[in-house]
Structures are given as C-alpha cells and as structure tokens.
Amino acid sequence: MKHINDVIASARHIFGDVNGGRPQNHIRRADPYGAGQILISTLRLSFIPCVFCIFFCFLLSGCGKVGVLPADNDGGVSGQEDRGKITIGLSQIGSESDWRMASTASVTAAFSSSAGYDLIFDDAQQKQENQLKAIREFIDQGVDYIVLDPVVESGWDSVLSEAKEAGIPVVVYDRRIEVEDDSLYACWIGSDFKLEGERACVWLSEYLESKGVSRNINIADIQGTIGASAQIGRTAALEEAVMLNKNWRIIAQDSGDFTTAKGKEVMTAMLEKYGSDINVVYAENDNMAYGAIEALEARGYKAGVDIDNGEFLVVSFDATHTGLQMTLDGKIAVNTECNPLYGPRLTEIIETLEAGGDVEKETYIEEEQFSGISYIGTIQVRNRPYTVTPLTEDLLSNRKY
Amino acid sequence: MKTWNKIKSWPLFLPVLALLIVMAINIIHDAATGANPLSFFMISLRNTTTSGTILYGRIIDIINRGSEVAILAIGMTLVVSASAGTDISVGSVMSLCASFMCMMLAGYGVSSTTTLAVPLIVGLLCAIVMGLVCGAFNGTLVAHLSIQPMVATLILYSAARAIGLLLCNDLIVYVRNPSFAFIGAFLGPIPTPIIITAICIIVVSLMLKKTALGMYIQSVGINAKASRIAGLNSKLLIFLAYMLCGLFAAIAGIVASSRITSADSNNIGLYLEMDAILSVALGGNSLGGGKFNLAGSIIGAYTIQAITTTLYALGVSSIQAPVYKAIIVVIIVVIEAPPFKAFMNRWSASRAAAKGVRA
Numbered sequence: 068m069k070h071i072n073d074v075i076a077s078a079r080h081i082f083g084d085v086n087g088g089r090p091q092n093h094i095r096r097a098d099p100y101g102a103g104q105i106l107i108s109t110l111r112l113s114f115i116p117c118v119f120c121i122f123f124c125f126l127l128s129g130c131g132k133v134g135v136l137p138a139d140n141d142g143g144v145s146g147q148e149d150r151g152k153i154t155i156g157l158s159q160i161g162s163e164s165d166w167r168m169a170s171t172a173s174v175t176a177a178f179s180s181s182a183g184y185d186l187i188f189d190d191a192q193q194k195q196e197n198q199l200k201a202i203r204e205f206i207d208q209g210v211d212y213i214v215l216d217p218v219v220e221s222g223w224d225s226v227l228s229e230a231k232e233a234g235i236p237v238v239v240y241d242r243r244i245e246v247e248d249d250s251l252y253a254c255w256i257g258s259d260f261k262l263e264g265e266r267a268c269v270w271l272s273e274y275l276e277s278k279g280v281s282r283n284i285n286i287a288d289i290q291g292t293i294g295a296s297a298q299i300g301r302t303a304a305l306e307e308a309v310m311l312n313k314n315w316r317i318i319a320q321d322s323g324d325f326t327t328a329k330g331k332e333v334m335t336a337m338l339e340k341y342g343s344d345i346n347v348v349y350a351e352n353d354n355m356a357y358g359a360i361e362a363l364e365a366r367g368y369k370a371g372v373d374i375d376n377g378e379f380l381v382v383s384f385d386a387t388h389t390g391l392q393m394t395l396d397g398k399i400a401v402n403t404e405c406n407p408l409y410g411p412r413l414t415e416i417i418e419t420l421e422a423g424g425d426v427e428k429e430t431y432i433e434e435e436q437f438s439g440i441s442y443i444g445t446i447q448v449r450n451r452p453y454t455v456t457p458l459t460e461d462l463l464s465n466r467k468y
Numbered sequence: 469m470k471t472w473n474k475i476k477s478w479p480l481f482l483p484v485l486a487l488l489i490v491m492a493i494n495i496i497h498d499a500a501t502g503a504n505p506l507s508f509f510m511i512s513l514r515n516t517t518t519s520g521t522i523l524y525g526r527i528i529d530i531i532n533r534g535s536e537v538a539i540l541a542i543g544m545t546l547v548v549s550a551s552a553g554t555d556i557s558v559g560s561v562m563s564l565c566a567s568f569m570c571m572m573l574a575g576y577g578v579s580s581t582t583t584l585a586v587p588l589i590v591g592l593l594c595a596i597v598m599g600l601v602c603g604a605f606n607g608t609l610v611a612h613l614s615i616q617p618m619v620a621t622l623i624l625y626s627a628a629r630a631i632g633l634l635l636c637n638d639l640i641v642y643v644r645n646p647s648f649a650f651i652g653a654f655l656g657p658i659p660t661p662i663i664i665t666a667i668c669i670i671v672v673s674l675m676l677k678k679t680a681l682g683m684y685i686q687s688v689g690i691n692a693k694a695s696r697i698a699g700l701n702s703k704l705l706i707f708l709a710y711m712l713c714g715l716f717a718a719i720a721g722i723v724a725s726s727r728i729t730s731a732d733s734n735n736i737g738l739y740l741e742m743d744a745i746l747s748v749a750l751g752g753n754s755l756g757g758g759k760f761n762l763a764g765s766i767i768g769a770y771t772i773q774a775i776t777t778t779l780y781a782l783g784v785s786s787i788q789a790p791v792y793k794a795i796i797v798v799i800i801v802v803i804e805a806p807p808f809k810a811f812m813n814r815w816s817a818s819r820a821a822a823k824g825v826r827a
Contacts, residue, residue, distance in 0.1 A: 162633060163734050165579070165640050172638075293787050321786050326735045327640075327728045329786070332533070336780035339526070354640075358728060365653065366524075367516020389580055389642055 153421060154185045156205030156213045160242075161193045164325055164354050165387040169468035170241065170407035174214070177410025184414075195219050202226050206233045212417055215252075216241045219294065227251040238416055240409050242296045254426045256412055258434060260297045263403045264304025266436055266453055267382050269446045270401045271347065272312055277443065280374065281314060284346050287337050288320040289330055289359055291351040297405070298322070301351045301384060318344065323355040330355030334362035346374045348381045353390030353402070356383035360398050370398040372440065386437055388468060395458050397439050402458075404435040407468060483751050483767040486800040490774045494526075497782055508781075519654045526777060528659065534773030535661035536562070536720040536737070540744035541765040542672050543713030545753060549689045550709035551610055552757025553617025554745050560628035561602045561714060562721035562737030567632030569595035569722060570641040570731035573648060580642040588647050596718045602628065603714020607707035625741070632733040642730040652727035661723045668719060672712075673762060685709060689757035743772050746797065752804055771800075 155178050162168050178184040187210060189201035195218045205213050206229055213235055217223065223244045228251060230237050236253040243255060275284065288305055291298035302320075309315045319337040323330035330350065337345065348363075348370075350356035360370045363379055371378035383390055386404035394402045412432060419426050436446075441457035456462070475481060494508040504510070511525040540558050547555045572594045575585040584591070602624055609620035651660055676682035684705055687695045692702040717737075724736050749755060750771055751764025775796050779789045802808055 161734065162638055168638050168640075323786075327730060327732055328724070328735055331728060333786060335529070336777075339529070339781070340783075354732075357642075357730075361728065365516075365519065367514060367519065367522070389640075392580065 152180070152183055152185045153212065153417065154187065154208075154210040155417070156187045156189070156202070156208070156210040157215075158189045158191055158198045158201040158205070158213070159216045160191055160218050162190065163193065164352065164385075165389060165468075166352070166385045166405065166407050169387065170216075170409060172468075173408040173410035174240075174413060175410075177414045178214075182414065191218060193218060195222060199226050202230060206230055206235060209233075210235060212420070213237045214413060214417075215239050215244075217244050218242070220245045220296065224248070224251065236420055238413065238420075240413060249428070253420060254416060254428050254430070256409065256416065256430045256432060258297075258405050259431045260300025260405070261304050262300075262431075262448065263384055263405060263434065264301040265308070265448050266446065267301075267349075267384065267401055267403045268304055268308035269448050270403075270436065270438065270443060270455060271380075271382060272308070273443050273446055274372070274380075274400070274440065278375075284312075284315045284374075285318045285341070285344050286315060286347045286349055287334070287341070287345045288317050289323045289333055289337075289348065289350045289355045290320060291322065291325045291355070293322050295325070297325075297384070298351055305349055323350070323358065325352050325354060327354045327358040327361075330358030331362045332358075334359040335366070338362060338366050338368070343368065343377055345379060348379050350381060350383045352405075353383050353385045353387045353393075353399075356381055356399055357389060357393065360393065372397070372400045386435070388463070388466065391437060391458060391463050391466070394437055394439055395460065395463060400440065401436065401438045401455070404437065406432045406434045479752060479761050480764055480767065482800075482804045483764045483771070486750060486803070487767055487771045487774060489800075490771060490778055490796070494778050494781060497778075513657060521657050522654050523657045523659070526781065528662075530770060530773045530777050531662050531665075532659040533777070534770045535659075535665040536724050537740060537743045537747055537772060538665050538766050538769040539668050539716050539720040539723070540740060541747040541751070541769040542668055542762065543709075543716035544744040544748050545751070545760050545762055545765040546685060546709040547617070547713045548745075548748050548753060548755055549757055549760040550685045550706045551617050552689055552755075553610070554741075554748075554755065555606060555621045555710065555713050556618060556741045556745075557602065557606060557621040557624035557628060558713065558717040558720075558744055559737035559739060559741040560625050560632075561599060561717040562724060562740065563731075563733050563735075564602065564624075564628040564632040564635075565595040565598045565718040565721035566725035566736050567636045567641070567731040567733045568598045570643050570725060571635045573643045573645070574641050576635075577637045577639075578641070579639040580644070582644045584643070584645055584648070588645075591648075592722060595722050596715060599714040599716075599718025599721070600711055601714070602717070603711040604707070606714065607710030610710060611703040611706035629733055632731070636731055636733055640730055640732050644729050648726055649729045650726070652723060652725075652729070661727070664719065664723060668716065669762075669766060676762065686759055690759070744769070747772055750797075750800055750804070 157174065157178065159171055159174070160167060162171065175186060175188060178186040180186070187205065187208065189197070189204075191197040191201065198215070198218060202213060202215070203226065213230055215237055217239065220243055224246050227237055227246060228248075231251055237251070239252050239255040239257075241257050243257065244252065246252070286305070286309070288302065290302055305317070309317055318341055321333045321337070323333045333355075334348070348356070348359050350359050360381060363370050369378045370381050372380055374380050381399045383394075383399045383402050384405055386402045390399060390402050393399045409432070412430075416426050436453065436455045437458045438455050439458055443455050445452045445454055447453075491508060495505050498507050499505040508526050511523055511528055513521050514524040515521055540562075544555060544558065547553070569591045572586055573584050573588070573591040574581040578585075606621050606624060609615045609623070610617050613620075651664070653660055655663055684695070684700055687698070688700060688702045688705045692706075696702045720740070721736060725731050745755070747768035748765045750768030751761060751766070753760050753764055775793050776789065779792055780786075784792055
C-alpha cells in the first residue's frame, strides 16, 4: 500500500496535482501526452468506465489469436516437449482480399501442430517494415525455417543475410523477391502472373475470333496495386497482347489497389470519361471486377459477352468463390485462377529440406482457367495447350475456397 | 467595397472560396480541352436497366461520393468543438459497424449470401448500436478519465478493424440483396447516400438551432471549467459529442458497405478519419475547440471529394492523385491560416493608407 502511495506522490511531484484547484497550465503543457492525467485518472476509476474497459478488454483479448508466440524455446519444460517439432516462422502479408484469406487458411492449416509443426504466425498488415521486424524476431527465437510471402520485391538483402548467418533457410512463396545473392533464400514457389495474363488474353482473342469481331476493341485496364508482382505480370501480358492484336487498344488504365471500393471508384471515373466506348474491362483481380461490375450496373450498363450489343466483357483473375459465382452468372467472361492453396506444396518443400534433399530454386504452382462459355475448350499459350474449364454449379460448390 | 468587406467577413467565405477554386479548375480544364466549359455543372437524367431513371453528372457524383466524409464531418465537428481533440477512430469504427451489420445479415461464418438471415432493420440497428457503444467507450475515456482524445481514440483506431475481422471470421462478407444494396444505390432518381446525408445534416442543424446544445458544446470547448461552474455538465456534453460521433461513424459505415454490398473490414473507411479531420479544418474551424461552424465542415467535406473527382477528370492516375491533393490542401490551409489573413489585412491596409496619402 505504501508503494502505491509513493507512486501517487511521485506522479504528483512529476506531473503536478491535476486534481488540485490550482491552475497548472505550465505543467500540463510540459506533459503533451497527458500521461500524468492518465495515471492519476486511472487511480480514480469510477464504476461505469470500469465496466466499459473490462468489456473492451474482453473484446480485445479475442484478437489474441493473431501473432501467438510460442513458449520459450531455449529450454525448460516446453522446450523438452517441442523437441521433434519443426518450428516455422511465417510472415504473411495481411488479409486484404478473399484470395489472401484462402491462402493464409491453407498455409496455417498445413503447418498445424498435429502435423508436427510449431507455427509462429505474423500478419504484416501490408507493411514490409512489419515483415522485417517479424523475420528478425524469428531469427532471435531460433526457428527452424522462415516462410515468407513478401509485400514488395526489393529491400530484403540485409534481413535475409542475417537469416543465412543464423543458418535458417528461407522459403519464399506467392510474391517474388529480388536480392543480389540468390543463395539468400532456399527457393521460391508461386504463380506465373504473366502466364495468367497471357492465358486470359489468348482466350479473349479466340473468343473475338470465334464471334468474327474485327472492329476496334477498347480495353479498360483496372490494375492492381502498382508494383505488386500480380499487377506487373498481368499488365505486361495485356500490353503485349495489345501489340500483337492490331485492333486492340487500351483506352483507360488506372490502379484499383486490388479492392472492391477502389475498383468501383476507378471504373466509375472511366465510365464518366469513355462511357460505352469501352468494350472490355480487364480487371486484375476478382475484388476489383466485382466493384467494376457494380459500377457498370449502377450506370445502367450490362456486363456480359455480347459486345456487339453494348455489353461490357469483363476479364478477371484469381477465381475466388465470389468471382466464380459471377462467372457462372455470365457477368465475368473468363476467370483465370491464381491458386492460393500453397499449404501442401510448402510442407512438401519443408519436408524435402528437412530430409536434406534439394529443391528447385523456382517452381510454379498449377493453375486453372474458368469460363461460362464452353466452346473454347483449349487454348495454346507458349506452345503448350491449356484447358479452359467450363464452369458448372457442381464444380463451384466442390471447390475448397 | 462595403459589400466586399461584408462578404469577406462572412464565416463561410474561405471554405466556399476553396470550393469555387476547385470548380474553376474544372471549368478551365474543360474549356482548354474543347469540351463544354460548363460540363462540370451539367446534370442529366439517364435511363438504366437496373435502377430506372437516375440523375447523372459530375456534381451528383461529388455529392454522392462525398456522403461518407460529410456524415463523419458532422460528428467530428462536435467532437473537435467540445473536447479540443479529434476522434481518430471513426474510420475503424465505420469498418467495425459495417462488419457487424453484414455478419448479422449474412449469419456468422457465411461469406456470401443473397438472402438476409435477419430483417434488414435488425442489421441496421446492430450497426448503430455498435457505433454508439464505440462512441460511449471513447467518450468515457475522454470525458470521465480525462485521457487526451487522440490517445483515447487511438485504442479503437487500431482495435476496431481487427474486431470487425474477428466478427466476420476473417472473411469479406458479401450481402448481395437488393434491399440492402438500396442504401448505397438510388431512391427514385436520387442516390440514396445523398438523402441519408441530407437527413443527418438537417436533424443535427435543427438540434443545434432549436436547442441550446450547440451553445453548450461550444462553451465547454472554450472553457470546460468555467462552463461547469456556470452549471453545465461538461463531462456529459463531451461524452455526448463522442456518442454522436460514433453514431455518425456507424451511419457512414452502413452507406460505405452498402455501396459495395460487402463488408471489406480492411478497406472500409481506410484513412477516412483523416479526411473527416481535414474537412473540419478546411471548414474554417479551429482544431483547438470552441466555436464551430457545421456548414463549413460539410463544405470542407465536399471540397475534398471535389478535388478527388477533379483529379480523375483531369486524368491524373489514382496513385499520383494524393500528391496533387496535398498541394491543393496546402494552398487552402495557407489561405485560411490566421497569420496569412493578418498579413493580407496589413497589406491591404497599407495600400489603403498609401492611397489616402496620395489623395
């Protein structure tokens, strides 16, 4: 009790007696963050605020599942128990889209404790800074492997050399990294975004050919977050296709940040400017396609494949559940998958590394392509045939995400 | 000269001037590109297959898209006035309310639905109650525990979005139901968000005009201690201002999620708290509390949206837009800054004096 009184006394000494009647303006100004006030007011807790605080503390404690840290690994009882388990430090990007959530769910499920893993999960909330911090923490904690889905491509050299010095192999998945020294990471597994874009563009040209459309085609490109691998690959594929197809033209191009709201906003601005001059909307993910279709419908336009009658042909990527639902409804003409189910492939890689085996430096994950139009069965891209799967109700309900 | 001085001393002079400058940029751009110079102001009716006949035009677009910020600006103005601090949690609270509502409408763990699990009105009430609870939480911390507003609202700023994700089971919940989509769509030819904003503004301004609430809030903001001695319940008034701010955040959240017929916890209301604070500042209100002008804040909110829409019309890409937005905001804020005003006054006075000497 004496201790508390001392604290109060010293707080009063430092911050001034805020409760007293004397004006303490000079002191309050010297305390811009109100720390003194917080301390003293907290000591005067009244009942109702107490209830509120406790209520919210309960709510907040529910968030504890994000970033659960493992028990001390340096020894002790828990260390004994965890022997034999492989500790994985997973730094993932965030939860900005359906796709990301499906990806995270797949990876966390694969590295479950029943499968013999001890997973330390870190959500970077779209910031590289958070990932750098997380990786340094993983190194300090002495994890066995670091699994990284990088927010951006550059700026990884120093933190990955620290991991290399500590002897921790780094497995990169989904987005790529660019480092001076390739040996800084064990391997990369991910999507070939450019190939996805090429497949979508080849499908589009086959479709237009089958319809006998030879007039000019105006394309509105709603790009992803500028600089993201998916945006770079998909935009590059479209730009190359426009060079190849003389009657194609990109009349509008802007970033929708991979989100529904931004996609809708950008599409609205494009419609304001070009209206029904636009024939094809090339949305670089499903969330933006959803927003773009909302914008089209709000303005009285229709998303479909009948471009001769003023319908807007929407091309989309990712093949999320909502995206495929719209593909089934005929609002999205073709949807090229970006497979988020990295879990099984990542555990395969870790098992191989654990057994001392070699893994390919770069591997691409297999992906599908879906359309409501069934008569384009296969397309030729990079001298290899790819199947376009006709979408059905059954297929959609049996998918994992 | 006299009328000019009168206009200049009108409290809304600068906010309106800022809005006019933005409009002028549009007129000049349209004229320069050979379009009709007044195309910015053109409003037309357009037939659509999904929403019937609707109003169409850039002005309508600005008022429609600016709805969320305008609604937030109402609550923010009251909070700034009463507590001399800002509520930085409004964007996150918007997201939390929207997530809670969509979770109720779709059912827990459902990611996409076309039928509502509970009646629409229950979902809306849930959002509003959640907004009021968040407002009460902030209000309690600020009014009763005397925690600095920014520190107090920082808690929900960081936590509310996460709670929203938790409620939605980490999913983006799509509620594709026409009765829900209606809130972000059209009522007759008019966009519904415009009507909702108008109702909010009318109700609050009537409340401020017909009761002494506005005066009470201002007096608490000017000097809380003196107001208490004069017989006002300062704590209750500050608490009330935060409650109202939470309520308006909930309404803005409902509008924002209905627009995209989904609860995208990570993105709804992202950075909107900054826009709301900026609109209060652009409206000529002091962030130091005390006297406020609600109309100024609302004009400020639409000015921000007008800048965004103008940049789109000018063909500035959405990644570069914030740079130009910042430049415009700097100019407006400098024009409204007291030292700059004083300098202009001195300058015009010395010119008048010089004229007098010559005469």
